[in-house]
Amino acid sequence: MEIVDYYTLRYHKAMEMLNVLPPSIEPKASGHIMEQIEFVEKILDAGYAYESDGSVYFDVEKYNKDYHYGILSGRNIDELLETTRNLDGQSEKRRSVDFALWKKASPEHIMRWKAPWSVGFPGWHLECSAMGTKYLGEEFDIHGGGMDLMFPHHECEIAQNQAGLGKSSVRYWMHNNMITIGGQKMGKSLGNFITLEQFFTGNHPLLTKGFSPMTIRFFILQAQYRSTVDFSSEALEASEKGLERLIEGYARLQNLTAGEKSSIEIGNLREKCEEAMCDDLNTPIVISHLFEYLRIINLAHDGKETLSQADLDELNSVFKLFIEDILGLQSTETATEGIEAYRKAVDLLLNIRLEAKKNKDWATSDKIRNELTSYGFEIKDTKDGFEWKVAP
RNA sequence: GGUACCUUGGCCGAGUGGCUAGGCACCGGUCUGCAAAACCGUCUACAGCAGUUCGAAUCUGCUAGGUACCUCCA
Numbered sequence: 001m002e003i004v005d006y007y008t009l010r011y012h013k014a015m016e017m018l019n020v021l022p023p024s025i026e027p028k029a030s031g032h033i034m035e036q037i038e039f040v041e042k043i044l045d046a047g048y049a050y051e052s053d054g055s056v057y058f059d060v061e062k063y064n065k066d067y068h069y070g071i072l073s074g075r076n077i078d079e080l081l082e083t084t085r086n087l088d089g090q091s092e093k094r095r096s097v098d099f100a101l102w103k104k105a106s107p108e109h110i111m112r113w114k115a116p117w118s119v120g121f122p123g124w125h126l127e128c129s130a131m132g133t134k135y136l137g138e139e140f141d142i143h144g145g146g147m148d149l150m151f152p153h154h155e156c157e158i159a160q161n162q163a164g165l166g167k168s169s170v171r172y173w174m175h176n177n178m179i180t181i182g183g184q185k186m187g188k189s190l191g192n193f194i195t196l197e198q199f200f201t202g203n204h205p206l207l208t209k210g211f212s213p214m215t216i217r218f219f220i221l222q223a224q225y226r227s228t229v230d231f232s233s234e235a236l237e238a239s240e241k242g243l244e245r246l247i248e249g250y251a252r253l254q255n256l257t258a259g260e261k262s263s264i265e266i267g268n269l270r271e272k273c274e275e276a277m278c279d280d281l282n283t284p285i286v287i288s289h290l291f292e293y294l295r296i297i298n299l300a301h302d303g304k305e306t307l308s309q310a311d312l313d314e315l316n317s318v319f320k321l322f323i324e325d326i327l328g329l330q331s332t333e334t335a336t337e338g339i340e341a342y343r344k345a346v347d348l349l350l351n352i353r354l355e356a357k358k359n360k361d362w363a364t365s366d367k368i369r370n371e372l373t374s375y376g377f378e379i380k381d382t383k384d385g386f387e388w389k390v391a392p
Numbered sequence: 393g394g395u396a397c398c399u400u401g402g403c404c405g406a407g408u409g410g411c412u413a414g415g416c417a418c419c420g421g422u423c424u425g426c427a428a429a430a431c432c433g434u435c436u437a438c439a440g441c442a443g444u445u446c447g448a449a450u451c452u453g454c455u456a457g458g459u460a461c462c463u464c465c466a
Contacts, residue, residue, distance in 0.1 A: 029466090073461075074396065124466060147397090151461055177397095178460065185459065222415070223405065228398080228459065235404045238416035245415090248429090276406095284406050288414035298430055302423090362425060369427080380429045387429080 014196040017213040019328045025135060029127035033113045036122040036130045039164055040101045040115075048163035052092040054104030054118030060097045063159050069097075072158060072173060073151035099156055101126055125156035133161065133169060143170040147177050147226075176225045181206060181232070194231070208233040211240060214329055218243040221283040221327055242291075247331055249294040250319050252301045259306030266311045269293050270318045277326065286322055293319075303383065346372070350379070350386045 015022070029036075040056055043049045048063050049056050060069050070076055100123035105112050111121040122130075132140070138161075145154060154173065161169040178185065181192040194204050202210030211219075219239040223229050269289060276285035293315065299305040307315070323329050349368055356364040369379050372388070380387045 075462085076395095127466095146460095148460060149466090151396095153466085180459075219404090227405085230404080232403085235416085238404060240416095242415045245429095282406075284414075288406070291414055295431080302430055304431070357425080360425070366426080373428090378428075381424070381427085382429085383423095 010197075014213075017200065018196070018217050019213070019330055021328075027131045027135060029122070029131070030111075032127065032131050032134070033122065035134055036126045037102070037113075037115050039126060039130045039160065040122070042164035043101060043160060046163050046166075048159075049101055050094070051117055052094075054120065055092055055100060056102040056117055056123075057093050057098040058101055058123075058156070058159060058163070059094065060099070060159070061095050063163055067159070067162050069159055070151075070155060072155050075151060075155075099123060099125060099152065101160075125153055125160060128153070128157045129160040129164065129169075132157075133165065138165050139167060139169055139171070141171045142174055143172070144174045144176070147175040150175055174225070177228045180228055180230045199231075199236075206233065208237075211236050215240045215243055218246075218287075218327075218329060221329075222287060224280070224282055224284055226280070243329070246287075246290060246294060246323070247329070249297050250323055251331065253297045253312070253315055253319055256297070256300055256307065256312055258309035258312050260308070262306060262308045262311045264296060264299070264305045264307070266293070266296065266307070266315065269315065270321075273318065273322050283327065286327070290319070290322060346377070346388060350388060354385065 012022070040049065043058065044051070044056065049058050051057075063069055102115055102117055102122055103120050104118035105120040109121070112119050113121060132143070143154070143157075150173075154175075158168045158170070161167065180186065181194060184192055186193055192206060194206065196213075196216070198204040198207065199211055199216055200213060202208070215236060219231075219236055220229055222239060222242075272289045273286045276282045276289065279285070296305065296307075297315070300307050349372065353365050353368040356362075356368070372379055376390055378389050
């Protein structure tokens with residue numbers, strides 16, 4: 001339990017940093033043994049399972065006569081029977097493709113619960129059937145998961161629900177693809193295993209530096225979820241810069257002053273973004289639309305275009321909706337920037353520099369800029385003043 | 393070995409028969425006292441071979457490379 005908690009806490013911490021909203025419930029399989037036993041009984045009653053030496057197995061061959069086992073992953077049972085025929089150690093099962101619903105515990109096994117068939121533990125596909133339908137009902141809309149779970153795990157889940165409840169329960173399956181590192185799959189044996197913490201700190205031989213959680217999140221959103229995501233320092237650095245530009249533009253948008261009327265047609269960003277999201281959550285397209293509008297915002301910021309109050313309100317509303325609420329990208333503004341006295345001190349320095357510039361005292365002006373830059377500030381001159389921030 | 397999917401410009405990554413996203417980098421320009429930022433422009437790709445079609449990144453076949461699953465554990 002201690003080990004479980006250690007990793008659970010670590011996981012929650014990382015998810016929080018990535019701004020992944022917590023679910024309303026995270027049920028645990030070991031807390032739902034009764035439900036799982038009941039589910040086994042339902043499947044037994046329906047005749048799609050059999051008991052063998054204290055264990056209970058799902059009768060895949062029989063099920064496949066009435067339904068289609070492999071409907072999700074596009075497999076057919078005949079192939080499965082052939083490819084797994086000569087594996088041994090499965091004498092309790094009628095068929096090698098049959099999977100365990102309840103497993104009798106060997107004497108040294110640490111998971112032990114009492115069930116009508118033996119002291120043992122539930123089969124590993126069962127928890128999802130039992131808990132999913134307990135909390136979401138016998139039919140629910142979306143079931144997610146990694147593509148690696150499609151077969152056999154989700155396939156078996158469908159079979160269990162169909163056999164036990166008479167319905168396959170899930171309306172849409174959404175499988176996200178795997179992660180690769182430099183084009184190679186991530187694996188401990190390959191030495192390219194990188195944890196989220198290591199991405200954040202940059203403490204890994206394959207990383208040139210650390211990346212903020214928001215950079216990681218943005219990077220992932222720049223690929224459609226069904227595609228593999230290839231992590232590399234080079235690609236992450238590109239995302240980091242892009243995200244910075246996007247967030248900065250969003251901040252500019254909020255400070256833009258409206259003109260009499262718009263000098264440029266702003267079109268229907270909201271509709272375009274909604275359309276992209278409706279197309280199987282095509283977040284890269286949403287992001288590309290936002291970048292297109294970023295150009296308009298920057299033009300307005302430069303005074304080359306003007307936007308009416310109505311257009312500004314619309315853009316503000318859409319940018320907020322998609323950047324913050326839907327893509328979940330938080331501004332990386334640091335706490336120190338918010339301290340009033342500190343802001344005023346920096347403003348004061350830069351106002352002195354502005355004076356020096358007016359007097360063409362470039363030595364003083366450059367000194368202030370260069371010193372501040374070396375402390376980690378980013379100074380930008382604008383038409384009538386300056387902007388600054390702490391470099392990320 | 394079997395099944396499925398993938399291979400896009402320097403890098404990342406959309407796009408499913410004609411209109412050829414977006415980001416990052418590079419180069420040129422505008423702006424600037426010089427920078428930075430911003431803006432404008434340039435670079436025009438679809439693994440290879442063959443085929444279908446008036447027309448293919450997009451359809452078909454083959455070849456090469458990659459990924460996942462096919463066994464335990466979740």
